[in-house]
Amino acid sequence: MRSVTMIRAIEYSLRFNVAMRCAIVALVLLPAGVYGLVNSGARDVSITHGPTNQRMVALTFDDGINGAYTSEVARILDHRGAHGTFFVVGETLETQGPTARDLVAHGHLLANHSYDHSRASKKDFFYSQVWWAQRAFERTIGKCPRFFRPPYGIQTLYVNAAVHRAGMRTILWNIEVGDWREQDPARLASLVLAKTQPGAIILLHDGTDGLQGADRSVLIDALPLILAGFEERGLRPVTVAELLGVSGYLDECR
Ligand SMILES: [Zn+2]
Structure with a gap:
């Protein structure tokens, strides 16, 4: 009798042990799993620069397409055989499709800078600005x-x-x-040149918040000076795609 009781006690203690271990493992794994699930799509995978061992830099122009200012930026780049990346406010594509197609035809890269340049809110759980802008690109240039x-x-x-x-x-x-x-083109150019190193991704604006006709003449006057400075230092202005060695457009729009 005594030995049977002892065996039961041992069995019970073993079961208890296994159950406890399972509970502990679950307690540890469950939050990790939930955390992983929630964050799998929310990781920050942002890029701030390219390889620093090659003499390439990327000029990026935000907040267009801004009519004649955007076209003039492209013309100055074309004149120097340089390519730029334009972070376009998607809404502007609805009325400025021909300018967008012209940029692509000249080897410049178009990128997504939201649909209407609104400020992202922490309460906007389904941030749809990326998607809406991609649809505008798909309609306008046939790729995303x-x-x-x-x-x-x-x-x-x-x-x-x-x-x-x-x-x-x-x-x-x-x-x-x-x-x-900045109000002084020469000062703007010298500030950019003083900071730029190989691999740099440089933030400039050919527009203002996607508004049409925003005056960007200071940039227009500074850009030739910036490009001349790069040439002197043997820095080649390329698109972000070329800087990073990947295609600038998706194989398939999503
Ligand atoms: Zn912007």
Whole structure:
């Protein structure tokens, strides 16, 4: 009798042990699993620069398409055999399709800078700005950009998740000199040149918040000086795609 009781006690204690271990493992794994699930699409996969061992830099122009200013930026780049990346506010494509197609035809890269340049809110759980802008690109140039830059550089979990859903990458920058408020073209050029190193992604603006006709003449006057400075230093201005060695458009729009 005694031995039977002892065996039962041992069995009970073994079961208890196994149950306890399972519970502990579950307690540890469950939150990790939930965390992983929630965050799998919300990781920050932003890029701020390219390889620093090659003499290439990427000039990026935000907030267009801005009519004649955007066209003039492209013409100055064309004149120097340079290519730029234009982070376009999707809404502007509805009326400026021909300019967008002209940029693509000249080897410049179009990228997504939201649909209407609104500020991302932490409560916007389904950030649809990426998707709406991609639809505008699909209609206008027949393909979808690989790169997204959030307005004001604001990244929330939901912004990052939307970028992930679209199969895109977020491109930020590592050179920024406040070009939107600078009044002196020579000063703007020298600020950019002083900071630029190989691999740099440089933030400039050919528009203002997607508004049509915003005066960007200071940039227009500064750009030839910036390009001349790059040439002197043997820095080649390329698109973000060329800088990173990937295609600038997705194989399939999502
Ligand atoms: Zn912007």
